[in-house]
Amino acid sequence: MATILVIEDIPSVMLSLRVVLEGGGHTVLCAGNGDDGLALLRRGGIDLVITDIWMPGKLGSAVIAEGRGLAPDARFLAITGGAPNGSITPDHLVGAGADFGADGVLFKPFQRTELIAAVTELIPAVALQP
Amino acid sequence: MAFFDHVPDWRRDGRGLSGSLAWTGTHFGIRGLEERGLEAVADAVCAEDRESFLRIFVPTEEASRAGEFRLGLADGRVVFLYCDASIEMAADGRPARIFGTLHDVTDRRRFEAQLSDILREREMLLAVIDACPISITVADAQQPDTPLIYANRTFETLTGYTRDEVLGSNCRFLQGPDSDPAALRVLHDAVVTGSQAEVRLTNRRKDGTPFLNRLVLAPIRNDRGHVTAFIGLQSDVTDEARREEADKQRQRIEALGRMMGGIAHEINNLLQPITLMTEELIARHTDDAERPYLDAVLDCALNARRIIGDLLAFSRPSGRKAEVMDAATLLHDALVLIRKAVGPGIVMDLDVHSGDDRIAVRADKTAFTQVLLNLAGNAAAAMGGTGAIRIALTPGRMVAAGSTGRCARIDVTDSGCGMDRATLERAFEPFFTTKPIGQGTGLGLSVAFGLVKDMGGEITLDSAPGRGTTATVLLPEVIGDWYHGHHTRH
Numbered sequence: 041m042a043t044i045l046v047i048e049d050i051p052s053v054m055l056s057l058r059v060v061l062e063g064g065g066h067t068v069l070c071a072g073n074g075d076d077g078l079a080l081l082r083r084g085g086i087d088l089v090i091t092d093i094w095m096p097g098k099l100g101s102a103v104i105a106e107g108r109g110l111a112p113d114a115r116f117l118a119i120t121g122g123a124p125n126g127s128i129t130p131d132h133l134v135g136a137g138a139d140f141g142a143d144g145v146l147f148k149p150f151q152r153t154e155l156i157a158a159v160t161e162l163i164p165a166v167a168l169q170p
Numbered sequence: 171m172a173f174f175d176h177v178p179d180w181r182r183d184g185r186g187l188s189g190s191l192a193w194t195g196t197h198f199g200i201r202g203l204e205e206r207g208l209e210a211v212a213d214a215v216c217a218e219d220r221e222s223f224l225r226i227f228v229p230t231e232e233a234s235r236a237g238e239f240r241l242g243l244a245d246g247r248v249v250f251l252y253c254d255a256s257i258e259m260a261a262d263g264r265p266a267r268i269f270g271t272l273h274d275v276t277d278r279r280r281f282e283a284q285l286s287d288i289l290r291e292r293e294m295l296l297a298v299i300d301a302c303p304i305s306i307t308v309a310d311a312q313q314p315d316t317p318l319i320y321a322n323r324t325f326e327t328l329t330g331y332t333r334d335e336v337l338g339s340n341c342r343f344l345q346g347p348d349s350d351p352a353a354l355r356v357l358h359d360a361v362v363t364g365s366q367a368e369v370r371l372t373n374r375r376k377d378g379t380p381f382l383n384r385l386v387l388a389p390i391r392n393d394r395g396h397v398t399a400f401i402g403l404q405s406d407v408t409d410e411a412r413r414e415e416a417d418k419q420r421q422r423i424e425a426l427g428r429m430m431g432g433i434a435h436e437i438n439n440l441l442q443p444i445t446l447m448t449e450e451l452i453a454r455h456t457d458d459a460e461r462p463y464l465d466a467v468l469d470c471a472l473n474a475r476r477i478i479g480d481l482l483a484f485s486r487p488s489g490r491k492a493e494v495m496d497a498a499t500l501l502h503d504a505l506v507l508i509r510k511a512v513g514p515g516i517v518m519d520l521d522v523h524s525g526d527d528r529i530a531v532r533a534d535k536t537a538f539t540q541v542l543l544n545l546a547g548n549a550a551a552a553m554g555g556t557g558a559i560r561i562a563l564t565p566g567r568m569v570a571a572g573s574t575g576r577c578a579r580i581d582v583t584d585s586g587c588g589m590d591r592a593t594l595e596r597a598f599e600p601f602f603t604t605k606p607i608g609q610g611t612g613l614g615l616s617v618a619f620g621l622v623k624d625m626g627g628e629i630t631l632d633s634a635p636g637r638g639t640t641a642t643v644l645l646p647e648v649i650g651d652w653y654h655g656h657h658t659r660h
């Protein structure tokens with residue numbers, strides 16, 4: 041199965057993602073902020089990065105932009121529930137590229153089947169070989 | 171001054187100018203008096219005055235006459251002469267002798283000319299004040315009850331009263347029961363203390379229609395500092411106030427939208443683990459007797475997600491697909507669905523007035539249908555489920571970035587209960603509803619507001635209790651390739 045890096049600042053959200061992804065047989069690495077996540081990505085071996093967008097410190101969109109340089113083969117899935125001050129507006133999205141530069145976007149709260157479908161679609165076929 | 175004594179020689183000159191002239195005193199700058207006599211005077215007289223000059227010499231019955239004429243001198247000076255003449259008649263009725271005095275009255279005339287300049291200037295100022303596009307009134311502070319002594323033309327057009335009707339009366343005849351008492355107190359104090367004041371208050375025209383008057387009162391003082399009069403400037407700010415009110419409401423809603431976005435972020439993050447872990451547990455406990463408990467939790471989480479989603483339609487990106495299309499087509503397509511949704515008691519009339527002059531707008535079909543559905547739903551509810559909803563499409567105007575200034579105006583009109591001021595003010599607020607629990611969510615209009623805003627448009631309400639309601643959606647016209655290809659103008 042695949043090795044998935046999850047970058048998410050809220051522990052309970054992180055836990056729920058890990059539960060589902062590990063339940064699907066994947067190896068899950070966790071980072072509570074963008075810089076820690078990029079450090080893990082730099083070590084290599086990661087097939088898919090799932091990152092929150094609005095986090096204290098580095099924004100998910102910046103993590104994706106930098107991460108693509110560090111791991112050209114990795115795919116990126118953005119997950120977002122909007123911004124704490126409601127400031128992520130359509131204008132914002134257009135400015136940032138509506139998909140945050142990711143290969144896919146899920147809006148929180150998404151369901152288990154939506155997550156599994158997105159992961160299955162993004163992970164390279166080779167990584168899915170048992 | 172000069173004395174003259176002229177004996178005309180009628181045989182030589184039918185005008186009576188030739189003859190012998192005796193002249194004593196100043197020549198007033200006239201050249202050739204000695205050699206040419208009255209001919210020289212006649213030559214010096216300004217062309218415009220020649221006739222009045224000659225009239226002094228023509229045959230007449232009268233024994234004396236006076237007249238005035240101007241001399242235009244070689245050095246450019248103009249001299250005003252006053253002539254006082256006596257005439258001795260010959261037997262044939264023609265003057266045998268004309269004699270009298272000439273006075274230089276130039277200084278006097280020049281003063282009078284200046285005076286008339288001043289009068290002209292005064293008249294001009296009055297005309298300017300009269301034509302001013304702002305209403306100007308003056309009231310006499312020295313007469314009892316400060317009556318109006320002047321009102322310009324704009325005052326007449328603004329109020330519908332003529333000057334004759336109002337001069338002499340105190341201006342409070344414009345007030346009515348809806349004039350703000352606080353503003354009246356301010357005016358009263360200003361008049362009593364002789365100070366300046368500015369208020370906005372509702373006034374009524376002669377025909378009874380109300381308007382919001384921005385009134386500026388200013389005292390005029392004499393040299394000793396006593397207030398002798400007041401100037402009152404009136405302007406109709408009804409539209410301005412309405413726009414300000416709409417702006418304020420929009421800002422309030424946008425602030426609320428940002429707050430909702432913030433709350434939604436928190437709740438979405440809370441719902442995420444609830445949803446995922448409940449579903450994970452359901453997946454692991456498929457045949458468990460306690461599985462219904464988990465289903466109930468999941469159900470709640472999904473319901474909460476739906477409500478937040480509705481809220482965000484009003485404050486957050488939706489990832490909708492906007493396309494450029496003809497407003498009439500958009501409306502027709504939406505109505506097909508809406509007719510099914512509103513129920514059998516409701517008739518929907520559609521009026522498309524844009525004709526061949528199509529208006530292209532950028533809109534997401536589903537979102538637009540949702541907007542219209544929410545508006546029609548409200549209209550149907552306001553009419554108790556039976557009645558007609560009129561939907562009209564007309565070309566309108568709005569200011570929007572990247573737009574032609576033209577827009578598609580869609581009016582959804584019902585003849586239902588209407589809204590009072592308080593309801594109207596809050597109608598767009600999320601969760602504001604006057605409907606019983608279970609019937610209204612209070613999200614219909616806030617969602618419509620957000621969706622229309624997403625399309626770059628505007629939505630407004632016009633309503634009064636008992637009169638019904640018109641909801642107006644403005645969508646800016648876009649000029650795109652589509653438009654050029656399909657647009658025809660006759």
Ligand SMILES: Cc1cc2nc3c(=O)[nH]c(=O)nc-3n(C[C@H](O)[C@H](O)[C@H](O)COP(=O)(O)O)c2cc1C
Pocket residue numbers: 307308309316340341342344345354357358359361371373383385387400401402403404
């Ligand atoms: C020059 C002048 C213009 C005025 N114009 C208006 C007016 O346009 N509308 C209005 O409601 N009151 C107007 N007023 C105020 C009323 O005439 C009156 O002074 C005011 O109502 C306060 O007096 P009261 O309390 O005795 O009625 C004007 C007053 C003055 C002196």
Ligand SMILES: Nc1ncnc2c1ncn2[C@@H]1O[C@H](COP(=O)(O)OP(=O)(O)O)[C@@H](O)[C@H]1O
Pocket residue numbers: 544548549552584586587588589593597598602603604605609610611612613614615616638639
């Ligand atoms: N066409 C209308 N006629 C009368 N009142 C209306 C109309 N549209 C909206 N309202 C008022 O505005 C309130 C808010 O409307 P809305 O946001 O659609 O929520 P809801 O319809 O769920 O109450 C309604 O409860 C009602 O009082």
Ligand SMILES: [Mg+2]
Pocket residue numbers: 544547548612613614615
């Ligand atoms: Mg509604």
